Amino acid sequence: MTSHVVSLRISGEMKERLDRLSSATNRSATALAEEALEDYLSQHELEIEALDAAVERADKGDFVSHEAVAGWLRSWGTADEGAAPKPDIIKTHR
Structure with a gap:
C-alpha cells in the first residue's frame, strides 16, 4: 500500500497527550494518529x-x-412486553 503524508495542526495539549500515549505504549505518535484516524x-x-x-x-x-x-x-420491562411494531403507515403510491 502506498503511503501519503498528511499535515495537520493540533493544539499543544493534544500534542502532549499524544506524546504521553506514545511513550506509554512504545508506539510512534504517527502510528497512534493513523490508528485514531482509521477508527474515526x-x-x-x-x-x-x-x-x-x-x-x-x-x-x-x-x-x-x-x-x-x-x-x-x-x-x-413489563410482563406484557410486546414485539417491535410493524409499519402501520403505508405509502399508497410508489
Whole structure:
C-alpha cells in the first residue's frame, strides 16, 4: 500500500497527550494518529451507511407511527412486553 503524508495542526495539549500515549505504549505518535484516524473514518462510514439505508427505507414510505412505538416502549420491562411494531403507515403510491 502506498503511503501519503498528511499535515495537520493540533493544539499543544493534544500534542502532549499524544506524546504521553506514545511513550506509554512504545508506539510512534504517527502510528497512534493513523490508528485514531482509521477508527474515526470506520465509525463515520458505518454511520453514513446506516443513514443511507434508513433514508432508502423511508423513501419506500412504510413507517411505524409514533403511537405504535410509544405503546411498544411502554411495554418494556413489563410482563406484557410486546414485539417491535410493524409499519402501520403505508405509502399508497410508489
